[in-house]
Amino acid sequence: KTPVTVGQFHRFVSETNYRTESETGTSGGFGVVNGQLEQRPQFNWRNPGYVQSDEHPVTIITFGDANEFLKWLSKKAQREMLLPTESQWEYACRAGTTSMYYNGDDDAAIDAIGWHQKNSGVSAMPVGQKQPNAFGLLDMSGNVYQWCRDVYNNYPTETLIDPLQEL
Secondary structure (H helix, E strand, O other): OOOOEHHHHHHHHHHHOOOOHHHHOOOOEEEEEOOEEEEEOOOEOOEOOOOOOOOOEOOOOOHHHHHHHHHHHHHHHOOOOOOOOHHHHHHHHHOOOOOOEOOEOOHHHHHHHOOOHHHHOOOOOOOOOOOOOOOOOOOOOOOOOOOOOOOOOOOOOOOOOOHHHHO
């Protein structure tokens, strides 16, 4: 229903002793310094450069880190968990709407459904505080970037089949 939280990611790390790429590499991750993103060795999912709780979305994880989390989660759930394709993510975010945002086309409407720099400052906010979409999903518009297993492409107007679903 929400992006993966710091608390959920902490459980994964505690059970597996996993170390993220920002923790094992020499350059660290991109964290917040005086309102700007900077890459420093001390920045990782535990220290993004702002105060966070277990209810904040986990940040400063790579595509590889996200997939390792999903391998662990798949074992826990006893079913395969994968990152969505970009088109699956878009469908889940829009929840059947055709407007710019799932609650309308007005730029002011985004405040009701998502965190962004103008209403949250320079840090992520705890998950689940904004209005859900029609599918009951929260934080699909704003707060943090979310990983997909492929990349964004322009959508043709004709009906398409997701190529990853054909595998």
